[in-house]
Amino acid sequence: MEKIEPIMFDRILLTIDADDPEANVKALSYAVTQAKEFGAALGICSVLEGDDINIYDSLTPKRLDEKRAALNEVINKYVDLAKDFGVQDVTPIASEGGDIDDQILDTIIPNFNPDLLVCGADKDGEHHFYSISVKLAKKAKVSVIVVR
Amino acid sequence: MEKIEPIMFDRILLTIDADDPEANVKALSYAVTQAKEFGAALGICSVLEGDDINIYDSLTPKRLDEKRAALNEVINKYVDLAKDFGVQDVTPIASEGGDIDDQILDTIIPNFNPDLLVCGADKDGEHHFYSISVKLAKKAKVSVIVVR
Numbered sequence: 001m002e003k004i005e006p007i008m009f010d011r012i013l014l015t016i017d018a019d020d021p022e023a024n025v026k027a028l029s030y031a032v033t034q035a036k037e038f039g040a041a042l043g044i045c046s047v048l049e050g051d052d053i054n055i056y057d058s059l060t061p062k063r064l065d066e067k068r069a070a071l072n073e074v075i076n077k078y079v080d081l082a083k084d085f086g087v088q089d090v091t092p093i094a095s096e097g098g099d100i101d102d103q104i105l106d107t108i109i110p111n112f113n114p115d116l117l118v119c120g121a122d123k124d125g126e127h128h129f130y131s132i133s134v135k136l137a138k139k140a141k142v143s144v145i146v147v148r
Numbered sequence: 149m150e151k152i153e154p155i156m157f158d159r160i161l162l163t164i165d166a167d168d169p170e171a172n173v174k175a176l177s178y179a180v181t182q183a184k185e186f187g188a189a190l191g192i193c194s195v196l197e198g199d200d201i202n203i204y205d206s207l208t209p210k211r212l213d214e215k216r217a218a219l220n221e222v223i224n225k226y227v228d229l230a231k232d233f234g235v236q237d238v239t240p241i242a243s244e245g246g247d248i249d250d251q252i253l254d255t256i257i258p259n260f261n262p263d264l265l266v267c268g269a270d271k272d273g274e275h276h277f278y279s280i281s282v283k284l285a286k287k288a289k290v291s292v293i294v295v296r
Binding site: 002003004005006007008025026028029030032033036037081082084085121131133134137138140141142143144145146147148 | 150151152153154155156173174176177178180181184185229230232233269279281282285286288289290291292293294295296
């Protein structure tokens with residue numbers, strides 16, 4: 001009979017939804033517990049969605065800069081919480097454009113190269129018809145946890 | 149700023165697909181690592197699907213008993229591996245009837261009361277059009293990890 005080897009994740013990527021702090025804190029709590037326990041690197045990412053940038057914004061660099069600054073502020077808040085918790089290696093990752101899930105799958109994951117993706121759950125479990133976390137759980141080539 | 153509390157799971161439920169040993173071993177490896185590290189109870193479940201029982205089987209108690217015995221043998225193999233790994237509290241759970249995901253969601257989860265569900269991934273990530281693991285990640289009221 002085969003022998004079982006432990007699986008510990010080395011690079012954990014946490015996805016943050018700027019509009020859902022409760023889900024973020026739960027997902028963060030799991031991610032930092034794992035990262036601290038197993039000495040993993042932690043990336044914390046969020047995406048400025050294409051739909052969030054209207055034509056007026058895109059023609060007004062100051063407005064776009066404000067939105068980017070707000071996104072970075074949210075990410076950095078969670079980065080600080082992770083460091084306070086005791087995770088040594090924490091990387092903020094801000095990204096923008098297109099669909100959130102495509103941006104995570106096609107840009108952020110290939111760059112950060114995680115072996116585990118940590119997602120929060122939508123508020124009531126089925127907030128969107130087909131939530132981003134479920135899309136990621138389906139499409140990512142790495143392990144995905146949806147934290148509830 | 150809020151303070152982050154660690155999240156550790158106390159009751160971990162591993163779902164086994166009798167037809168996909170490679171996915172099972174990966175998911176088991178993650179589940180036992182967590183259960184041993186955090187002292188969690190581990191349930192290992194598999195479902196004899198309604199579709200796997202044809203009319204001939206259902207009219208032939210011996211055939212049905214053979215199928216049940218085969219399912220228990222598979223589950224017990226993983227239970228033994230988990231115990232060999234060092235997990236103290238391991239419970240085999242065999243179930244049957246209807247759809248696998250409904251059986252897990254409506255019967256096994258309410259009985260075992262896990263705070264984490266651990267699922268293997270289909271062989272190529274999208275083996276079925278809409279895999280059981282993804283359905284569970286979407287519908288379960290507890291955290292779900294799809295291990296790849």
